[in-house]
Amino acid sequence: MNYILDPWPWYVSGPCIALVMFLLLYFGRTFGMSSNLRTLCAIGGAGKRVKFFDMDWKGQKWNLTVVLGAIVGGMIAHHLLSNPININLSENTVNDLNALGFNNPGQSLLPPEFFSWDSVFTLKGMAILIVGGFLVGFGTRYAGGCTSGHAITGLSSLQLPSLVAVVGFFIGGLIMIHFIYPILF
Known part of the structure; x- marks a missing residue:
């Protein structure tokens, strides 16, 4: 078993999430990605036009580290910790995905039918x-x-x-x- 490339088991990742939540609750903080969007809009000056964004964004700067962590963590996971082998899907799942129009289900984590630039544009x-x-x-x-x-x-x-x-x-x-x-x- 290659522990670097395999997903972390629940008994490791679950307590890590619990520890982070304990620390956030202990320090009186809350976690959520949508609050970062509000903070970014407030930094950009949206509070001058919309009351919802009129807030003290400086008190929420710490939460922007969540966004930075998600970006950096995603890059590390993709480039350094990803296992490039095919995804092991059941035959029923492959058949269902083929019926929905997916050409090669299980060949990549992000199906090109959704995530290629050709599909987006x-x-x-x-x-x-x-x-x-x-x-x-x-x-x-x-x-x-x-x-x-x-x-x-x-x-x-x-x-x-x-x-x-x-x-x-x-x-x-x-x-x-x-x-x-x-x-x-």
Whole structure:
């Protein structure tokens, strides 16, 4: 077993997440990616036009390290810790993905049908990005946070609204993949 290239087991990664959450709660901080977008908009001066962005962003600078950490961590994981072998998918999953229009399921972690520039720079790709971006932005504002904020911070601090939001995220994901996705693709 190559411990550098294999995914970390739950008994290592889970306690690491729990430790980070304990430290955040201990220091009175919360975690969530959507709050970073608000901070970046406030830094850019959006507070002059929209009251929601009129905030003391300097008190949230620490949270921008989450964005930097996600970017650097993603680059390290991709370039140094990724195992370039094919993904071992079940035959049923491969058949389902082929039926949905994926040419080589399991050959790459990010299917080119979604993540290639050729797919993005089409009318359909741009429409999905714009509508999806709007729905994510609206949804995070309406739900009072994003999936990571509710699922990690909210649930670890036993907040009932976060439990309701996480259940809603899962229901929405199931509806998307079983009903909406087949219509779009």
